[in-house]
Amino acid sequence: MKEWPLFSRRRRDQSLDEEIEAHLAMATRDRIERGEDAHAAEAATHREFGNRTLIQETTREMWGWGSLEAFVKDTRHALRQLRKAPGFTLTAVLVLALGVGANTAVFSIIDAVLLRSLPYTDSDRLLWIGEVIKGNTVDEVTLTPDFLNWREQNHAFTAIGAFNVLTRTLTGVAEPVQIRTVKASSALLPLLKVQPLLGRNFSQNEDQKGHDQVAILSYSLWQQSFGGSNTAIGRDIRLDDQVFVVIGVMPREFHFPVPEAIELLTPLGKNEAAELKRSDGMTIVHDVIARLKPGVTMEQARAEMEVIQSHTAPPSFLSHAQITVRVLPLRDRLVGDVRTTLFVLLGAVGFLLVLACANVANLLLGRAVSRQREMAIRSALGASRARLVKQILVESLVLAGIGCAGGLALAFWTRSVLLSFVPKGIPGLEALPLDLRVLGFAAMSACASALIFGLGPALTAAGAPIAHSLSSSGRSLIGGTRRQLWLNLLASTQLAIAIVLLTGGGLMLQSFWNLRYRNLGFRPERLLAMRLQPSRARYPHGAKQTAFLDELLESLGNLPGVDGAAAGDLPPGDGHATNNFVIEGRPEPPAGRGMIAGQFAVSASYFRLLDIPLLKGRTLMESDTVATNPVVLINDALARRYFRGENPIGQSLRTMPADPWRTIAGVVQDVKNAGLAASPEPTIYFPYRQTGGLGDSEWIVIRTPLNPIGLESELRKRVTQLDPQQPVGQMQTLDQRLNESASRPRLATILLGCFAALGLVLATVGLYGVMSFLVRWRFSEIGIRLAIGAQPRDVMGMILIQGFKVIFAGIAVGICGALVSNRLIQSLLYGVSAVDPLTFSLTVGFLAFVALMACYIPARQASKIDPMTTLQSE
Amino acid sequence: MAKPEGFRNRIDLLQGTLDMLILQTLWVGAQHGYGIGQAIRAGSSDVRQVETGSLYPALHRLEKQGWIKSEWRSSEHNQRAKYYRLTASGKKQLAGKYSRWSQLSAAIAGLMGPGESEGQA
Numbered sequence: 001m002k003e004w005p006l007f008s009r010r011r012r013d014q015s016l017d018e019e020i021e022a023h024l025a026m027a028t029r030d031r032i033e034r035g036e037d038a039h040a041a042e043a044a045t046h047r048e049f050g051n052r053t054l055i056q057e058t059t060r061e062m063w064g065w066g067s068l069e070a071f072v073k074d075t076r077h078a079l080r081q082l083r084k085a086p087g088f089t090l091t092a093v094l095v096l097a098l099g100v101g102a103n104t105a106v107f108s109i110i111d112a113v114l115l116r117s118l119p120y121t122d123s124d125r126l127l128w129i130g131e132v133i134k135g136n137t138v139d140e141v142t143l144t145p146d147f148l149n150w151r152e153q154n155h156a157f158t159a160i161g162a163f164n165v166l167t168r169t170l171t172g173v174a175e176p177v178q179i180r181t182v183k184a185s186s187a188l189l190p191l192l193k194v195q196p197l198l199g200r201n202f203s204q205n206e207d208q209k210g211h212d213q214v215a216i217l218s219y220s221l222w223q224q225s226f227g228g229s230n231t232a233i234g235r236d237i238r239l240d241d242q243v244f245v246v247i248g249v250m251p252r253e254f255h256f257p258v259p260e261a262i263e264l265l266t267p268l269g270k271n272e273a274a275e276l277k278r279s280d281g282m283t284i285v286h287d288v289i290a291r292l293k294p295g296v297t298m299e300q301a302r303a304e305m306e307v308i309q310s311h312t313a314p315p316s317f318l319s320h321a322q323i324t325v326r327v328l329p330l331r332d333r334l335v336g337d338v339r340t341t342l343f344v345l346l347g348a349v350g351f352l353l354v355l356a357c358a359n360v361a362n363l364l365l366g367r368a369v370s371r372q373r374e375m376a377i378r379s380a381l382g383a384s385r386a387r388l389v390k391q392i393l394v395e396s397l398v399l400a401g402i403g404c405a406g407g408l409a410l411a412f413w414t415r416s417v418l419l420s421f422v423p424k425g426i427p428g429l430e431a432l433p434l435d436l437r438v439l440g441f442a443a444m445s446a447c448a449s450a451l452i453f454g455l456g457p458a459l460t461a462a463g464a465p466i467a468h469s470l471s472s473s474g475r476s477l478i479g480g481t482r483r484q485l486w487l488n489l490l491a492s493t494q495l496a497i498a499i500v501l502l503t504g505g506g507l508m509l510q511s512f513w514n515l516r517y518r519n520l521g522f523r524p525e526r527l528l529a530m531r532l533q534p535s536r537a538r539y540p541h542g543a544k545q546t547a548f549l550d551e552l553l554e555s556l557g558n559l560p561g562v563d564g565a566a567a568g569d570l571p572p573g574d575g576h577a578t579n580n581f582v583i584e585g586r587p588e589p590p591a592g593r594g595m596i597a598g599q600f601a602v603s604a605s606y607f608r609l610l611d612i613p614l615l616k617g618r619t620l621m622e623s624d625t626v627a628t629n630p631v632v633l634i635n636d637a638l639a640r641r642y643f644r645g646e647n648p649i650g651q652s653l654r655t656m657p658a659d660p661w662r663t664i665a666g667v668v669q670d671v672k673n674a675g676l677a678a679s680p681e682p683t684i685y686f687p688y689r690q691t692g693g694l695g696d697s698e699w700i701v702i703r704t705p706l707n708p709i710g711l712e713s714e715l716r717k718r719v720t721q722l723d724p725q726q727p728v729g730q731m732q733t734l735d736q737r738l739n740e741s742a743s744r745p746r747l748a749t750i751l752l753g754c755f756a757a758l759g760l761v762l763a764t765v766g767l768y769g770v771m772s773f774l775v776r777w778r779f780s781e782i783g784i785r786l787a788i789g790a791q792p793r794d795v796m797g798m799i800l801i802q803g804f805k806v807i808f809a810g811i812a813v814g815i816c817g818a819l820v821s822n823r824l825i826q827s828l829l830y831g832v833s834a835v836d837p838l839t840f841s842l843t844v845g846f847l848a849f850v851a852l853m854a855c856y857i858p859a860r861q862a863s864k865i866d867p868m869t870t871l872q873s874e
Numbered sequence: 875m876a877k878p879e880g881f882r883n884r885i886d887l888l889q890g891t892l893d894m895l896i897l898q899t900l901w902v903g904a905q906h907g908y909g910i911g912q913a914i915r916a917g918s919s920d921v922r923q924v925e926t927g928s929l930y931p932a933l934h935r936l937e938k939q940g941w942i943k944s945e946w947r948s949s950e951h952n953q954r955a956k957y958y959r960l961t962a963s964g965k966k967q968l969a970g971k972y973s974r975w976s977q978l979s980a981a982i983a984g985l986m987g988p989g990e991s992e993g994q995a
């Protein structure tokens with residue numbers, strides 16, 4: 001019996017046909033034999049036999065693959081139906097495409113960030129380890145001797161390595177350049193399971209200070225500076241005026257496990273024996289990475305680290321309780337806090353999809369009314385209810401299919417837009433390929449939505465009592481009050497979802513505004529910053545560097561179109577960096593409770609140029625030099641924390657015992673210098689003329705009324721004129737800098753804002769659709785009311801009251817929903833409460849207004865009905 | 875909503891009975907669809923009219939279940955027709971159905987009291 005289905009099917013069809021022919025022939029013959037007239041006999045036989053097509057169809061269903069055949073037929077039928085109603089089809093497909101597209105786009109980010117693994121072999125066995133040191137602030141760094149301890153004593157790891165990222169000046173190849181480099185343990189590359197493309201990795205011996213003058217180039221640096229030549233190996237290069245030998249080149253696809261691109265690696269270079277003595281001169285490492293041994297879990301590793309740590313004496317300035325060890329998967333460290341954001345976004349687009357479904361369900365219900373007759377006729381001809389439901393569901397499925405295709409196209413098309421918002425440094429987000437997982441997700445969400453929006457209308461439409469709808473003139477529509485309830489529910493749901501989305505979007509927007517624009521403490525417009533580190537060899541700290549900086553700032557400040565130049569630290573800060581200090585006349589604080597502050601050398605022009613207001617005392621002056629009394633400025637945060645109530649002006653502080661006491665000359669306003677989301681850190685500003693130069697990672701900054709970008713080459717030229725050997729690092733405007741720093745919340749805010757706006761549109765359209773549908777439904781009733789003397793105003797009031805009920809229910813549910821769901825985004829909010837009354841009242845008020853408008857238009861239409869026309873048309 | 879409910883009940887009742895009637899008819903020998911219909915009608919003294927709309931789907935379903943088999947043959951009037959006959963499993967099925975049926979009809983007869991001998995097919 002196993003035959004090729006299609007072939008077999010045709011034969012069976014033929015056979016069934018013949019079987020029935022035979023039946024009819026025999027029946028007719030019997031009748032003729034009984035003496036009936038040939039014609040009458042044939043007619044009677046056919047009548048007796050019944051509906052031949054129906055019988056054939058039901059018989060065919062018995063064969064088993066009737067369902068597949070029916071599905072194909074239904075699909076064709078659905079396509080025909082959809083083509084006949086282009087307006088409906090277009091709207092529904094568009095709405096669905098938006099819903100599915102938004103979901104797919106967000107899912108593709110989740111897929112890239114959370115589901116794909118890091119680009120290292122067995123990357124799920126890689127851990128990040130670091131110490132969290134809680135003093136007056138919280139630092140995430142690891143003491144080098146502790147790292148060395150872990151390395152010696154652990155049993156959990158196959159290998160463990162540390163690294164520090166730093167900017168260094170590369171000379172001896174071509175133009176001097178500043179590049180981002182790392183100092184890394186020799187164990188690091190092997191534990192990432194990466195081999196240099198050319199040459200070799202560091203040896204263990206080279207980890208030691210004094211033996212660390214070797215370097216491995218990144219592929220891109222190798223291409224740029226050595227033209228990709230093999231002769232690069234063994235060449236000398238100069239890093240910060242020290243000679244290093246190139247020993248290797250990394251493969252092109254290698255990406256060091258930090259957010260930024262690393263151009264060059266040198267050994268960690270620690271004096272391990274000295275570090276292990278744990279004297280006060282011990283250093284730190286920023287990141288530690290380890291690979292778990294097979295069979296060891298992260299929890300076991302964490303427990304072991306804690307045991308090792310408990311046996312280690314803390315340094316003199318810290319206590320045991322102040323140091324905790326943090327162990328987490330490397331992936332989590334790199335992806336960071338983006339997980340919550342992504343799931344919030346997924347939730348938002350999920351809501352959006354439900355809204356889209358509700359809208360399409362609306363449309364389908366409207367269509368079901370116009371197709372009531374069709375359904376009734378089909379039902380009368382013998383189609384079972386299940387068959388009709390199936391058919392309408394297939395129509396929904398076809399609709400969802402087209403919508404899904406549209407959604408994929410939308411997701412594909414918005415990919416580049418999305419990518420431009422995606423913050424740098426999340427591994428895997430360099431591209432957003434639409435892989436099978438994403439396609440599967442899109443298909444699944446389309447199918448789910450087909451069920452959601454299709455089932456309700458299908459059941460109501462197919463449930464129509466046949467005789468009822470055929471006999472009446474179509475005045476009485478199916479389902480009566482039940483149907484109306486359904487519609488009201490639909491409209492309320494849409495409104496509720498819109499409230500959830502809009503309040504969420506509103507909170508995110510406010511939070512972003514607070515983060516990016518409020519309380520910056522300075523004016524960022526039209527500032528251009530340039531990273532410039534005076535060469536340590538030629539401009540050592542002291543008179544030489546001071547003179548160089550004086551000359552540089554004067555030269556830049558005098559450029560045409562430049563209002564002035566300054567040097568110093570720039571908000572929002574490159575991370576938190578503080579040091580101890582003491583105040584004259586106060587007792588030495590206990591270990592671990594010392595006073596700490598960010599400490600920056602700045603030019604006298606710094607505060608004027610950045611527009612940082614002076615709160616007390618005087619600002620720094622050009623006349624504050626080595627020849628005069630040493631002074632500093634402090635910020636308000638420092639004054640509040642360490643001088644509670646006292647007047648700091650005139651008091652003195654120093655940072656190192658060897659330093660002179662410096663008088664506090666003034667207090668300036670706080671600047672967001674510890675990151676946009678952190679509260680400002682206590683800060684001390686020193687005039688560079690008295691400290692002899694700038695610290696690491698400080699900037700030269702100019703203000704200009706012109707477009708700052710146009711001045712970049714001018715600035716470079718001036719520096720080169722002054723000293724052709726002096727490299728200039730990265731340049732960026734302060735706005736760029738702030739945007740970059742706020743890029744993750746910005747992405748979330750923009751996306752959530754878009755989703756909220758889309759949600760608003762969908763909900764409004766949906767509400768309008770339901771209301772006008774209800775009005776159309778009650779046309780004849782309204783006609784009668786008007787005919788027997790109701791005023792148009794009464795009619796309008798009646799419809800509006802119906803609308804009010806829907807709106808009220810929607811808003812009540814929406815507020816509750818928003819209160820619950822916004823708690824989930826609490827951790828993403830900055831400077832605004834998740835139940836912010838202003839946001840809630842504004843959103844609800846706005847939505848209520850829009851909803852009322854959506855009701856008002858149909859209500860007005862209803863009041864303008866001409867009773868005669870309406871009643872006659874029935 | 876009364877109408878569709880009643881309609882459905884009628885079909886359900888018919889289905890189980892019809893299967894048995896068909897199998898029983900085929901017990902005496904192979905027969906074609908028309909013949910089966912006539913036989914059932916005659917066997918119930920013209921009381922039970924088999925609707926073709928139920929008969930053919932039932933025949934094809936029973937064939938799929940493997941209880942009957944079909945082949946094309948010529949009838950006594952030289953009319954080519956599809957003949958159905960019982961298979962071994964169909965015979966077993968009939969025996970089972972018959973015993974269940976007699977239990978049921980005995981029970982019904984007991985309930986209805988003597989004299990009412992409805993449902994004896």
